[in-house]
Amino acid sequence: MTDAKHTLVALVEDKPGVLNRIASLFRRRSFNIQSLAVGSSEHAGLSRMTIVAVGDSAQVEQVRKQLEKLINVVKVSDITEENMVTRELALIKVKATPSTRSEIMQIVSIFRANIVDVAPGSLTVEVTGDEDKVNSLFRLLGDFGVKELSRTGRIALTRGSGP
Amino acid sequence: MKKTGAQILCESLINEGVEVIWGILGGSVLPLYDTFPQYPQLRHILVRHEQGAAHAADGYARATHRAGVCVATSGPGATNLVTGIACAYMDSAPMVAITGQVARPFIGKDAFQEMDITGITIPITKHNYLVTDVAELARTVKEAFHIAQTGRPGPVLIDIPRDILQEQTDFVYPDKLDLAGYKVVSRGHPAQIKKAAKLINEAEQPVIIAGRGIIISQAYDELKEFAEKAELPVVHTLLGLGSFPGDHILDLGMMGMHGTGCANMAVQNADLLIAIGMRFDDRATANTSEFAPNARVIHIDIDPAEIGKNIPVDIPVVGDVRSVLIALNKEIERRGHVDWLSQIEQWKCDYPSLEIRQSDELVPQYVIQQIYEATQGNALVVTGVGQNQMFAARYFTYTKPNSLISAGGLGPMGFELPAAMGVKIGCPDDVVWCVAGDGGFQMTIQELATITQENIAVKIAIMNNGYLGMVRQWQELFYGRRYVDTKLWNPDFVKIAEAYDIPGVRVKRREEVVPAIQRAMESPGAFLIDFLVEPEENIYPIVPPGESLARFFEPSRTELFGERF
DSSP states (O other): OOHHHHHHHHHEEOOOOOHHHHHHHHTTTTEEEEEEEEOOOOOEEEEEEEEEEEEEEHHHHHHHHHHHHHTTTEEEEEOTTTTTEEEEEOOOOOOETTTTHHHHHHHHHTTEEEEEEEEEEEEEEEEEEEHHHHHHHHHHTTTEEEEEEEEEEOOEEEEESSS | OOOHHHHHHHHHHHTOOOOOEEEEEEEEGHHHHHHHGOOOEEEEEEEHHHHHHHHHHHHHHHHHHHSSEEOOOOTTHHHHHHHHHHHHHHTTOOOOEEEEEGGEEEEEOTTTTOHHHHHGGGGSSSEEOOOOOGGGHHHHHHHHHEEEEEEEEEEEEEEHHHHHHEEEEEEOOOOOOOOOTOOOOOOOOHHHHHHHHHHHHHHHSSEEOHHHHHHTTTTTTHHHHHHHHHHHHHHHOOOOOTTTTTTSSEEEEETTTTOHHHHHHHHOOEEEEEEEEEOOOOHBBBGGGGSSSSEEEEEEESSSGTSSSOOOOOOOESSSSHHHHHHHHHSSSOOOOHHHHHHHHHHHHOOTOOOOOOOOOOOHHHHHHHHHHTTTTSSEEEEEESHHHHHHHHHHHOOSTEEOOOSSSSEEEEEHHHHHHHHHSSTTTSSSSEEEEEEHTSSSHHHHHHHHHTTEEEEEEEEEHHHHHHHHHHHHHHHHOOOOOBBBBOOOOOHHHHHTTTOOOEEESSSHHHHHHHHHHSSSEEEEEEEETTTTOOOSSSSOTTBBBOOOOOHHHHHHHHHTT
């Protein structure tokens, strides 16, 4: 079987130590997390966690089932094969001089990104989209010199009205 | 009326039907111990090391099917429990471990005897709690027992800061639980059961692999009906011994690295494996890529994460073993497997795995066999880890349900003595034999004091070969007989026993074995026999590490008995 990127979405109890239990399980089963994003869900007391992990389907299924066994984990789905909406937010601080500033702003505008901070030697760009979009913008801005990059990691929901 | 956290804990334990607690006190749990005299229905047994408390609680749990309870103080008390908790986790034994913690204001300050035991035990508990509010204590205890005892059982740890034990609140024991993230599937899916039955009805060379899940589910009668109805031969994992009568015509004994030749050949040549309540541990399967190459696999287990974990499965049935077998017994046809069983009989003749070699020396196989003869199988056998464990697994015939208590997954030497205490306290009317190695015995030897103080009548049989025997066997077979650091200088175990006020006897010769066992059985309390066995006796068959289950080797009959065979 071949390794592929899997998107797992977990509904977990918002309690101390839950993140530790989940991270511990990934480590314990020798499974790498590429990104992990967590925040509140529509249910009070429950958080939704989006985990991107690389592995073959059998490995990912094993980890999904192990996650399901955690008492604080209410539900875990591997939505990789499903029609889903994925987004990531990135903040990119890029070097900018009077001569490059307008070119950077053009690129930012093409990507429908925003400039959220302007300083004498730099611009900070906020971009939202799927990973490809964030990667492309990061590559283009790389020509000007990226000073700092911060990415949230993927969050995901399945499309359609069903949960 | 308001009650202290300590009182709430005691009353919650009583609500859960707890009768026995194993532990050692210390600063953080003093408020709890100070409260014990108010609750005489809780029997606290003072052990000599917290590892002993955890193993004893584990032994008690395995023998009674109820959660064993152990208590330790914060810091080193809690960390000493770790081996015992891990052991219960690996073997799915229900346990509630209660640890004291430093008072809340000291948490995170590296206070004296502060240790992050919830952090430490995340990977070895089914769940754990740090109680931060006395109002949460009763609910936490209720949840802990529910989680420990249902589904696939396991240990749950509750860490309680000292000030919570002293704080007061109203006590109400909850009657309902709300665990959104904890679901137990009990009944197998009917469609899966139908598919499984179809495969069973069609199989020509089927084999049941009986695991500990049958014992946990107490599905002894259902398994017997299942095996007999479709004439299915039964092999066992180590922990599955005692799930099906060892003297039954369909029983082939233990499979695996030290399984019988017949059991391993049956598994490797099967066209259908019906794996029940087992997890395809590497000691059972040997090399998985060559495991049972022609077999389709039905896997019945309550834990969905076990399905497909180590071995690809054709028909998974997730559910409680007993309820699945009840359903399956209605679906399968009554039939026989004459050719397959005669092939199996042939393997039984071909491989002398259960024969005991002729020797003037005292061999451990003979000792175990004589314990079986003396008890007629009507005993509970608790083993250590290593050769003694394998000899006990193979040469005692487990005819009584749940009569082998052994640490399979973690394999902690020193399990035997404290676990035997737990088994005896849990089943006071049963004869309990503790089969120890001379190495492992010295890892928890201090529990002899507990045995005497609490008058726990266990019969201790030390298979004393003067070596860390299993490791020595590996050195002999796989490391050119270089015995690096496996030779043991041992104390005089009979004198040690005497010092602990336990009668004992040393046995050096074959003819002394039976009288010594008789003396132990007639002795009203604990008794120790130091069997000086042949130092370099090996457990055979053995599947060398990395090899397929079919590639076991063992001495031939000629080697065992000389030329006349």
